[in-house]
Amino acid sequence: MQGFTRPIRLTPVFQHYAWGTATAITDLLNLPTVNTNEPVAELWMGAHTGLPSPLASAIDGITHLDALIAQDPKAILGEQNAAMHDQLPYLFKVLSAEHALSVQVHPSKAQAEAGFAEENARGIAWTDPTRNYKDDNHKPELLMALTEFHAMAGFRQPDAVADRFTQLNSPALHAWIERLREQGLPALAELYAWLLQRPQAEVETIVQEAMAVLPDAPEFAWMAQLHQQYGADMGIFFPLVLNYLVLQPGEAIYLDAGxxxxxxxxxxxEVMASSDNVLRGGLTSKHMDVPELLRITNVVPDSVQVQAGVTEQGVTRFDIPCTDFDLRLIDLSEGTVTLGCSGSAELLLVLSGDAEVADQSVQHGDIFLLPACLGEVRLRGNARLAVVTTVVAIL
Incomplete structure (x- = not known):
């Protein structure tokens, strides 16, 4: 294969999950409506084996990005391709939720490596629904809102949880109020474990008591919505235990392990390390390994902060304390921008407008990858773009 002389255009490919929306992603990116009756939950961009991006046009008979990288990893990933194990170290998504996703926690790199090896040693099949670790990688992630975005993330302070429990008509939850106020973090950790370990009969009683009368506040309104979506599930109390966040377009949250x-x-x-390791803790009908979930969870209050990013000369960056990925937003109304400086592949999504990249025209909704061998290229036009790359290449 002879190097690459131009950006590599990619074709959108979608994941369909029950919590997704009908046309939010395609409308936002001016893409054709997906011909399916299933919700469209995620647009995937990258080389993850679960759903690698198709190439807009085959290159030497190759039709998908993962195979193209495998054919010539140094040309696409750069001189540090071996440090990346010849794989794109991140996965880029557009995510759209009409209903709530499950409460979940991701492992650290060390936990993922140990868990993956242990489950392999036990002979648990990759397709087994009880398997926790699908790979040996961590999964830090950044979510940046394109519309108003509602989430819950990171524990509240123990006193804040106690304050909210006082407003519910539930003797079982009231029993925690004094402990939370007096013991603080140890009681919060015990409450988290207690919520996850209740037998279903007890869950139904507590939920019925608590839902009888709900105060007029956003987190309690979300309790009602989660109850409508998931029924008697202890996960409906997590808007009171975790911080409830509302992100405006352009704001982001970074979610670390635990x-x-x-x-x-x-x-x-959504940008994340390329991994599929998820341990669920409520609002789900899927497998929940509560002991393992409790082992990897970090009970640290206020660990997630909303950030607006820092903008200089039309380029907005976010605080991402990991080397797997970096996200930049580019507004070309501020002038031309140079890309291809990372030393590795750069993955771009045109959020609006049109532009010219390396003498190629791109427009709203286009996805393309700049292979490392292209070097620096100028980006000009009247567009807004999201650019994802890795920091591994320049360490």
Whole structure:
């Protein structure tokens, strides 16, 4: 294969989950409506084996990005391709939720490596629904809102949880109020475990008592919505235990290992390390390994902060304390921008308008990848773009 002389155009490919929306993603990106009756939950961009991006045009008979990278990893990933194990280290998505996703926690890199090896040693099939670790990688992620976006992430302070429990008609939850106020974090950790370990009969009683009369506040309104969506599930109390966040377009949250979170409603850009390791903790009918979930959870209050990013000369960056990925928003109304400086592949999505990249015209909704071998290229026009790359290449 002879190098690459131009950007590599990619074709949108979608995941269909029950919590998704009908046309929010395609409307936002001016893409053709997906011909299916299933909700459209995520647009995937990258080389993850679960759904690698198709190439807009085959290159030397190759039709998907993962196979193209495998054919010539240095040309696409750059000189540090071996450090990336010849794989794109991130997955880029547009996510759109009409209903709440499950409460979930992701492992650290060390936890993922150990868990993956242990489950392999036990002979648990990759397709087994009880398997926790699908790979040996961590899954830090950044969610940046494209519309108003509702989420819950990171624990509240113990006193704040106690304050909210006082407003519910539930003797079982009231029993925690004094402990939370007096013991603080140890009691919060015990409450988290207690919520996850209740037998279903007890869950139904507590939920029925608590739902009888709900105060007029957003987190309690979300309790009612989650109850409508999931029924008697202890996850409906997590808007009181976790911080309830409302992101405006352009605002973002970074989620590190061990932080419980759930996306509730809205559309946004999601960037993560390339992994499928998820341990669920409520609002789900899927497998829940509660002991393992408790082991990897970090009970640290206020661990997630909303950030607006820092903008200089039309380029907005976010605080992302990991090397797997970096997200930039580019507004070309501020002038031309140079791309291809990372030393690795750069993945771009045109959010609006049109532009010219390396003498190629791109427009609203286009997805393309700049292989490392292209080097620096100028981006000009009247467009807004999201650019994802890795920091691994420049360390």
């Amino acid at each position: 932080i419980p979170h759930a996306y509730l409603r809205g559309t946004g850009l």
